[in-house]
Amino acid sequence: MNIKTFDYQTLLGVENLDPNLEVINDYLVTVFNDILTIEESELKRSKFHDLSIKEMHTINAVGMYKKKTSSEVAKELSITVGTLTVAINNLVKKGYVERIRSEDDRRVVKLGLTKKGKLLYRVHQHFHREMVKAVLNNMDQDEGQALLKALENLHDFLQLYK
Amino acid sequence: MNIKTFDYQTLLGVENLDPNLEVINDYLVTVFNDILTIEESELKRSKFHDLSIKEMHTINAVGMYKKKTSSEVAKELSITVGTLTVAINNLVKKGYVERIRSEDDRRVVKLGLTKKGKLLYRVHQHFHREMVKAVLNNMDQDEGQALLKALENLHDFLQLYK
DNA sequence: AGATATAGTTTGAACATCAAAACATTTGAT
DNA sequence: ATCAAATGTTTTGATGTTCAAACTATATCT
Numbered sequence: 165m166n167i168k169t170f171d172y173q174t175l176l177g178v179e180n181l182d183p184n185l186e187v188i189n190d191y192l193v194t195v196f197n198d199i200l201t202i203e204e205s206e207l208k209r210s211k212f213h214d215l216s217i218k219e220m221h222t223i224n225a226v227g228m229y230k231k232k233t234s235s236e237v238a239k240e241l242s243i244t245v246g247t248l249t250v251a252i253n254n255l256v257k258k259g260y261v262e263r264i265r266s267e268d269d270r271r272v273v274k275l276g277l278t279k280k281g282k283l284l285y286r287v288h289q290h291f292h293r294e295m296v297k298a299v300l301n302n303m304d305q306d307e308g309q310a311l312l313k314a315l316e317n318l319h320d321f322l323q324l325y326k
Numbered sequence: 327m328n329i330k331t332f333d334y335q336t337l338l339g340v341e342n343l344d345p346n347l348e349v350i351n352d353y354l355v356t357v358f359n360d361i362l363t364i365e366e367s368e369l370k371r372s373k374f375h376d377l378s379i380k381e382m383h384t385i386n387a388v389g390m391y392k393k394k395t396s397s398e399v400a401k402e403l404s405i406t407v408g409t410l411t412v413a414i415n416n417l418v419k420k421g422y423v424e425r426i427r428s429e430d431d432r433r434v435v436k437l438g439l440t441k442k443g444k445l446l447y448r449v450h451q452h453f454h455r456e457m458v459k460a461v462l463n464n465m466d467q468d469e470g471q472a473l474l475k476a477l478e479n480l481h482d483f484l485q486l487y488k
Numbered sequence: 489a490g491a492t493a494t495a496g497t498t499t500g501a502a503c504a505t506c507a508a509a510a511c512a513t514t515t516g517a518t
Numbered sequence: 519a520t521c522a523a524a525t526g527t528t529t530t531g532a533t534g535t536t537c538a539a540a541c542t543a544t545a546t547c548t
Contacts, residue, residue, distance in 0.1 A: 310472035
């Protein structure tokens with residue numbers, strides 16, 4: 165690299181010259197948007213076309229197994245409890261979620277999936293599994309570990325802002 | 327692995343027993359949500375607190391360099407042109423974007439960033455760069471290549487649904 | 489010139505979101 | 519035992535996002 169090139173880059177604020185950096189960033193941005201829009205359009209195409217991707221994510225956060233409270237689910241989704249209440253109202257109306265007042269503490273509402281909600285949960289989980297399988301498809305053990313390392317790094321980086 | 331375990335897993339529809347698969351999926355879901363909420367809250371904390379993360383992404387899609395048309399930007403964001411018109415109205419009002427009627431074809435609107443819009447673009451780009459740098463931080467050349475391969479796989483998988 | 493196609497805008501309806509107020513219940517203090 | 523404070527949830531009003539469909543303006547085709 166000659167000094168002229170270096171100065172030019174410095175002036176533009178391009179600190180890191182690794183070409184992979186830009187490529188990886190572009191992939192991240194594209195893939196990010198694609199996942200959202202594809203999940204949305206696949207949902208519309210399925211028998212669950214009365215749901216948006218946000219509603220799907222709410223159902224995902226409610227989860228199959230342990231019944232969670234409204235507060236727990238809202239926190240997991242990073243929305244206010246008020247917003248969640250509205251969302252759950254719609255999902256109850258549509259038959260995916262049920263509310264159960266806790267007997268221990270009658271202020272608390274436990275959320276659970278109906279049979280229909282559980283069916284959807286499994287379908288969505290299947291899509292995710294296929295996606296991750298496709299990612300790992302032609303990758304060996306070491307490459308898989310590298311991906312995991314990258315995800316851990318990204319996760320740790322994001323925690324700094326929480 | 328014994329047969330009992332295998333049967334149990336098969337019955338549950340858990341086709342792939344790679345433990346990494348679940349871990350990677352969980353990281354993806356978490357990281358995905360975190361990026362959105364952190365970008366939003368960082369924006370609110372910055373001098374650009376009059377913008378939502380969706381508006382930020384619109385500005386990103388408008389881009390710094392080549393002026394794009396409304397149709398092109400809408401397609402890139404996977405929203406309708408009508409939705410974009412509304413969004414651009416607000417961004418023009420807030421001083422981030424400008425509309426220029428094309429002289430070649432007076433039906434066409436070219437979109438560009440104002441000085442303020444370009445400043446924001448750079449700030450956001452900087453955040454992204456830092457994020458990718460953090461990801462690659464402790465990774466060697468081979469590991470970086472593995473990440474790239476994973477992203478390519480994911481991208482190719484998503485294209486199947488387009 | 490008139491019909492058709494293309495680019496963008498407007499409008500009305502549904503949902504998402506937050507902050508703040510309201511409500512119900514539990515916990516803590518006296 | 520009572521009352522105040524804390525906690526968990528819901529309601530409400532305001533603003534933003536999104537789509538589909540109707541509409542406007544301009545270009546292209548025959």
